[in-house]
Amino acid sequence: DTAVSQTPKYLVTQMGNDKSIKCEQNLGHDTMYWYKQDSKKFLKIMFSYNNKELIINETVPNRFSPKSPDKAHLNLHINSLELGDSAVYFCASSRGRNTEAFFGQGTRLTVV
C-alpha cells in the first residue's frame, strides 16, 4: 500500500498554463506539506496544513494555491506557470510535531 501518493508523476506544460498536482495519504496523519526540490536538489518547504488548516506559508508566490478538502488530501494548484517553476514537487505527511515526514514519490514539473 502506498502511504503518500501524488499524481501525476510527470508534468510537462507550456509557460502561462495552469496545472494541479494531487496528493493523498492513507496514514491517518493530521499534517501534510508541499516541498519543492530544485535542480540543485535543494528541498524547501512551501506549505503545511494541519487538519485542513493552513499553518505554514513560506512566502510562496500567490500563483501557488494549496487546497485541503480533508485531512487526507492536499492539492497544489499553480497559475500562470513560469520557467522557474520547473522542479520536483514533493507532498509529505506526518503525525505531528517532531515526527517522521513521509514523502510521496514526487511530481517532476517541466515548464517549456
Place this chain on the structure above:
Amino acid sequence: GENVEQHPSTLSVQEGDSAVIKCTYSDSASNYFPWYKQELGKRPQLIIDIRSNVGEKKDQRIAVTLNKTAKHFSLHITETQPEDSAVYFCAASPFSGGYNKLIFGAGTRLAVHP
C-alpha cells in the same frame, strides 16, 4: 529564520570505509534533527533521527551525534556499501507555532566505490 548548513557537498569513499556528514543549525530552539536518504529519482526517506534530549543515537551501521551547545549534528556511516550511494539530507525543526517545519541542508552526494 532557521538556516541549516551541510558539509561536504560531495563525498567519495571506498567500500568498507566510514563516511561522516556534518551539519550546523542556527535556531537554538530547534529540537528535532532527522536525516533523510534520497536515491536517484526516488523520494527522500528517513534513515535516523535524534531529539535534543539525546546526544547520540545508533542504528546498526548508522549513528548520529548532536552537540546542542555548538549547534552541530553529524551522521556517521560505518562499513559503507555501494547501496549506501545516495544524496543525504540533514534537517532541523525550529519551533513554528508548535508545528513541524523541517529546514533541510543542501545535501551531500555520497558515492561508495567497490
